[in-house]
Amino acid sequence: xxxxxxxxKLLRQENRYKQREMAEIFGMKLRGYxxxxxxxxxxxxxxxxxxxxxxHVSTDYLxxxxxxxxxxx
Numbered sequence: 278x279x280x281x282x283x284x285x286k287l288l289r290q291e292n293r294y295k296q297r298e299m300a301e302i303f304g305m306k307l308r309g310y311x312x313x314x315x316x317x318x319x320x321x322x323x324x325x326x327x328x329x330x331x332x333h334v335s336t337d338y339l340x341x342x343x344x345x346x347x348x349x350x
Contacts, residue, residue, distance in 0.1 A: 280341030
């Protein structure tokens, strides 16, 4: 599993969302969202930004480039 997949799943679980709820929030089908968590597919750049904004983390954190969750401002 990729770092992105692991971190996405961790953030979802920490915030107590179900996969189905996440799919609805991001306007996609359940299987599409599941592919993100299973490392079978990845979001577009715009999708990655949307996920980062939703969870209030940096895209660098989602991609595994840093372990710091906070967004630099």
